[in-house]
Amino acid sequence: MNGMDMEPIGPQNYLYGCELKAGKDVIFNPSDDDGEHQLSLRMVCVDPSTKDELHVVELEGRDTEGEPVKAVVATLKPSTLPSVCLGGFEITPPAVFRLKSGSGPIHISGQHLVMMDTDQSFDEED
Amino acid sequence: MNGMDMEPIGPQNYLYGCELKAGKDVIFNPSDDDGEHQLSLRMVCVDPSTKDELHVVELEGRDTEGEPVKAVVATLKPSTLPSVCLGGFEITPPAVFRLKSGSGPIHISGQHLVMMDTDQSFDEED
Amino acid sequence: MNGMDMEPIGPQNYLYGCELKAGKDVIFNPSDDDGEHQLSLRMVCVDPSTKDELHVVELEGRDTEGEPVKAVVATLKPSTLPSVCLGGFEITPPAVFRLKSGSGPIHISGQHLVMMDTDQSFDEED
Amino acid sequence: MNGMDMEPIGPQNYLYGCELKAGKDVIFNPSDDDGEHQLSLRMVCVDPSTKDELHVVELEGRDTEGEPVKAVVATLKPSTLPSVCLGGFEITPPAVFRLKSGSGPIHISGQHLVMMDTDQSFDEED
Amino acid sequence: MNGMDMEPIGPQNYLYGCELKAGKDVIFNPSDDDGEHQLSLRMVCVDPSTKDELHVVELEGRDTEGEPVKAVVATLKPSTLPSVCLGGFEITPPAVFRLKSGSGPIHISGQHLVMMDTDQSFDEED
Numbered sequence: 221m222n223g224m225d226m227e228p229i230g231p232q233n234y235l236y237g238c239e240l241k242a243g244k245d246v247i248f249n250p251s252d253d254d255g256e257h258q259l260s261l262r263m264v265c266v267d268p269s270t271k272d273e274l275h276v277v278e279l280e281g282r283d284t285e286g287e288p289v290k291a292v293v294a295t296l297k298p299s300t301l302p303s304v305c306l307g308g309f310e311i312t313p314p315a316v317f318r319l320k321s322g323s324g325p326i327h328i329s330g331q332h333l334v335m336m337d338t339d340q341s342f343d344e345e346d
Numbered sequence: 347m348n349g350m351d352m353e354p355i356g357p358q359n360y361l362y363g364c365e366l367k368a369g370k371d372v373i374f375n376p377s378d379d380d381g382e383h384q385l386s387l388r389m390v391c392v393d394p395s396t397k398d399e400l401h402v403v404e405l406e407g408r409d410t411e412g413e414p415v416k417a418v419v420a421t422l423k424p425s426t427l428p429s430v431c432l433g434g435f436e437i438t439p440p441a442v443f444r445l446k447s448g449s450g451p452i453h454i455s456g457q458h459l460v461m462m463d464t465d466q467s468f469d470e471e472d
Numbered sequence: 473m474n475g476m477d478m479e480p481i482g483p484q485n486y487l488y489g490c491e492l493k494a495g496k497d498v499i500f501n502p503s504d505d506d507g508e509h510q511l512s513l514r515m516v517c518v519d520p521s522t523k524d525e526l527h528v529v530e531l532e533g534r535d536t537e538g539e540p541v542k543a544v545v546a547t548l549k550p551s552t553l554p555s556v557c558l559g560g561f562e563i564t565p566p567a568v569f570r571l572k573s574g575s576g577p578i579h580i581s582g583q584h585l586v587m588m589d590t591d592q593s594f595d596e597e598d
Numbered sequence: 599m600n601g602m603d604m605e606p607i608g609p610q611n612y613l614y615g616c617e618l619k620a621g622k623d624v625i626f627n628p629s630d631d632d633g634e635h636q637l638s639l640r641m642v643c644v645d646p647s648t649k650d651e652l653h654v655v656e657l658e659g660r661d662t663e664g665e666p667v668k669a670v671v672a673t674l675k676p677s678t679l680p681s682v683c684l685g686g687f688e689i690t691p692p693a694v695f696r697l698k699s700g701s702g703p704i705h706i707s708g709q710h711l712v713m714m715d716t717d718q719s720f721d722e723e724d
Numbered sequence: 725m726n727g728m729d730m731e732p733i734g735p736q737n738y739l740y741g742c743e744l745k746a747g748k749d750v751i752f753n754p755s756d757d758d759g760e761h762q763l764s765l766r767m768v769c770v771d772p773s774t775k776d777e778l779h780v781v782e783l784e785g786r787d788t789e790g791e792p793v794k795a796v797v798a799t800l801k802p803s804t805l806p807s808v809c810l811g812g813f814e815i816t817p818p819a820v821f822r823l824k825s826g827s828g829p830i831h832i833s834g835q836h837l838v839m840m841d842t843d844q845s846f847d848e849e850d
Contacts, residue, residue, distance in 0.1 A: 233510075233564045235533030237543025250536065258359075262561045265547035268526045268573045274394045274428060276453075281361030284376065284460055291363025292453035295391035295428040302526060302547040307433045307559045307685070307811070309388045310457055312359045321394045327528075327544035331562055334536055384611075400646045400680060402705075407613030410628065410712055417615025418705035421643035421680040433559070433685045433811070435640045436709055438611045447646045485762075485816045487785030489795025502788065514813045517799040520778045520825045554778060554799040559685070559811045579780075579796035583814055586788055636737075652772045652806060654831075659739030662754065662838055669741025670831035673769040673806040685811045687766045688835055690737045699772045 231258070231333035240277065240317055241324035249314035256335040261309040264294040265327045266302045273297065275322030281315045296326065306330070357384070357459035366403065366443055367450035375440035382461040387435040390420040391453045392428045399423065401448030407441045418446065432456075483510070483585035492529065492569055493576035501566035508587040513561040516546040517579045518554045525549065527574030533567045548578065558582070609636070609711035618655065618695055619702035627692035634713040639687040642672040643705045644680045651675065653700030659693045674704065684708070735762070735837035744781065744821055745828035753818035760839040765813040768798040769831045770806045777801065779826030785819045796824065810834070 236259060238246045250257045264277055275296045283289040294304050317328060362385060364372045376383045390403055401422045409415040420430050443454060488511060490498045502509045516529055527548045535541040546556050569580060614637060616624045628635045642655055653674045661667040672682050695706060740763060742750045754761045768781055779800045787793040798808050821832060 232536075233562055234536045235531065235541050235543055235563070235567075236535070237531075237541055254536070262558060263545050263556075265528070265544045266526070267528065267544070267547070274392070274424065276391065276393060279361065279363075279455070283362070284358075284360045284380070284458055289361050289363055291361050291455035292391045292393070293389050293455050295393070295453075297428060298526065299552065300425060301428055302549060302553055303556045304389075304429045305431050305557050305559050306388060307431050309455075310359055311361070315361075327547075329531070329543035329545050329561075332536055400644070400676065402643065402645065405613065405615075405707070409614070410610075410612045410632070410710055415613050415615055417613050417707035418643045418645070419641050419707050421645070421705075423680060426677060427680055430641075430681045431559075431683050432640060433683050433809075435707075436611055437613070441613075484788075485814055486788045487783065487793050487795050487815070487819075488787070489783075489793055506788070514810060515797050515808075517780065517796045518778070519780065519796070519799070550778065551804060554801060554805055555808045557685075557809050557811050579799075581783070581795035581797050581813075584788055652770070652802065654769065654771065657739065657741075657833070661740070662736075662738045662758070662836055667739050667741055669739050669833035670769045670771070671767050671833050673771070673831075675806055678803065679806055682767075682807045683809050684766060685809050687833075688737055689739070693739075 231335045234332040234334065236330045236332040238317065238328050240319050240326045240328065242319050242322065245316050245318040247316050248311065254334065257313055258333045259311040259315065259330055260333060261293065261306040261311060261328065261330040263329045264296060264304050264306060266296055266298045267325045267327060270298050270325060271323055272299050273322055275324065275326050276320040277326060278318050278320040279311070279315060281311060292320065357461045360458040360460065362456045362458040364443065364454050366445050366452045366454065368445050368448065371442050371444040373442050374437065380460065383439055384459045385437040385441070386457040386459060387419065387432040387437060387454065388456040390422060390430050390432060392422050392424045393451045393453060396424050396451060397449055398425050399448055401450065401452050402446040403452060404444050404446040405437070405441060407437060422452065483587045486584040486586065488582045488584040490569065490580050492571050492578045492580065494571050494574065497568050497570040499568050500563065506586065509565055510585045511563040511567070511582055512585060513545065513558040513563060513580065513582040515581045516548060516556050516558060518548055518550045519577045519579060522550050522577060523575055524551050525574055527576065527578050528572040529578060530570050530572040531563070531567060533563060544572065609713045612710040612712065614708045614710040616695065616706050618697050618704045618706065620697050620700065623694050623696040625694050626689065632712065635691055636711045637689040637693070638709040638711060639671065639684040639689060639706065640708040642674060642682050642684060644674055644676045645703045645705060648676050648703060649701055650677050651700055653702065653704050654698040655704060656696050656698040657689065657693060659689060670698065735839045738836040738838065740834045740836040742821065742832050744823050744830045744832065746823050746826065749820050749822040751820050752815065758838065761817055762837045763815040763819065764835040764837060765797065765810040765815060765832065766834040768800060768808050768810060770800055770802045771829045771831060774802050774829060775827055776803050777826055779828065779830050780824040781830060782822050782824040783815065783819060785815060800830065
């Protein structure tokens with residue numbers, strides 16, 4: 221956590237983690253009362269309890285027209301590829317994660333970034 | 347989606363996803379009426395329905411002379427490497443994705459970035 | 473090490489390494505007397521002495537509410553995936569690493585960044 | 599392609615692709631009449647016609663003394679690791695790619711960046 | 725190589741490559757007479773002559789107290805994972821690479837960056 225003595229500029233960095241199971245979507249849509257939010261996806265990983273089949277992680281977000289768009293962000297299988305790095309795939313809310321295939325559980329982790337200072341935006345970053 | 351209270355500087359970040367099949371090219375060539383476009387490629391993934399053979403994803407873009415150039419950006423096989431991270435491979439349109447080998451489907455995902463402010467360009471980013 | 477002739481701006485870069493074993497958590501919570509700290513996670517790797525089972529590395533940090541949150545950052549198995557790149561997963565202390573599954577040892581490495589200059593913050597970086 | 603209405607600052611982004619075979623080196627040494635050049639290596643991939651043996655991609659560039667130096671940038675095998683991400687390995691010309699082992703073909707792709715504005719340099723980027 | 729007409733700001737980019745064998749450490753500790761040095765590690769790769777066993781690459785650097793610290797940066801095996809991307813793991817000299825396990829050879833490659841201009845530092849970069 222960053223203390224009170226920090227500069228108000230730039231995003232604050234928090235930890236994000238969620239678990240996907242078949243039929244259990246995970247929504248990323250924080251209230252923007254407390255600033256502008258972004259998710260920098262880092263890792264998608266299987267669990268020892270994950271069945272040995274291909275698991276496909278689908279992300280639903282918005283395209284340039286503001287319409288919903290689906291994209292596959294990872295395909296994993298415990299005995300072949302138990303972890304995959306997404307390398308900082310930046311997601312602007314609202315977004316939904318779901319398993320397109322496989323029963324899970326699948327773990328997703330990343331950085332939840334919050335921009336407090338409205339004089340700046342994430343667009344300047346990266 | 348970023349709201350009206352955002353700064354007009356820097357690129358807007360949208361989700362991009364497409365699916366490749368043999369003989370079905372995907373073109374990325376958005377109209378630049380609404381700004382300057384760029385694609386930051388993140389992941390290439392197989393599907394449970396993808397046949398277990400090597401799939402080669404080819405990208406056609408432009409070289410420094412403005413001539414078409416082809417480049418292989420991923421080779422995947424469901425039983426060996428079901429996902430591969432491209433790590434933010436930046437593509438300036440026009441670009442065409444196609445399967446050089448394999449019947450698909452193969453999923454591509456990334457960030458579709460749009461620079462609204464003509465006083466800045468992507469060239470300043472990254 | 474950077475010498476006295478260096479600019480006081482920006483973070484100083486040090487090496488970070490730790491080893492996880494079952495039941496032996498590793499805490500990253502440096503005193504901020506000497507500046508603001510951040511960890512840029514780079515690699516998670518097995519050891520030749522690591523048993524051939526799935527090892528799940530869990531990270532505990534803070535979410536946007538300041539509450540503890542757990543995230544899986546890597547799942548490895550010596551015979552399948554002996555190393556995985558985290559690609560600069562940025563962690564703000566306090567944070568705890570532990571093995572959620574597997575007996576270890578598992579090695580974690582990265583860059584320990586220290587921001588000396590309080591007129592800047594990590595938020596401006598990256 | 600970026601149009602005439604673009605800012606002259608920062609690098610222009612083009613696609614780069616080449617194919618390596620045993621005994622057939624590929625040289626990256628564009629004329630700098632039209633600006634300063636850099637190659638951001640992204641992916642190295644096998645082809646379905648690539649023999650199932652270890653292929654080692656060697657890069658020859660210059661060290662800090664201006665002397666030729668060789669570095670291995672990827673080792674691939676179709677049945678083990680058909681693609682590997684280089685994550686933006688930045689190469690300043692002149693550079694030569696060759697197969698140190700294996701008969702190929704091996705595909706290399708990346709971004710060819712050209713800095714037109716001599717008042718800036720790549721050194722400021724990244 | 726960057727010519728005389730370049731701006732003196734920012735780091736110069738050179739190629740780095742070394743080979744590790746059991747009992748043969750590689751030291752990265754360039755004289756800083758000619759500027760400030762940094763190593764951006766990109767790839768660790770096996771060779772066709774590398775024995776099919778787990779190879780563990782250890783890096784020795786300095787922690788925030790200036791004390792020596794060891795970190796495992798890659799674990800490879802020719803038949804499982806012949807190459808691994810380190811994604812730009814930044815190393816400040818002095819540093820030592822060695823094989824903690826395995827007889828090698830193992831190849832390491834990256835970018836050797838030199839900051840000539842003492843009015844800037846690497847701390848501002850990245």
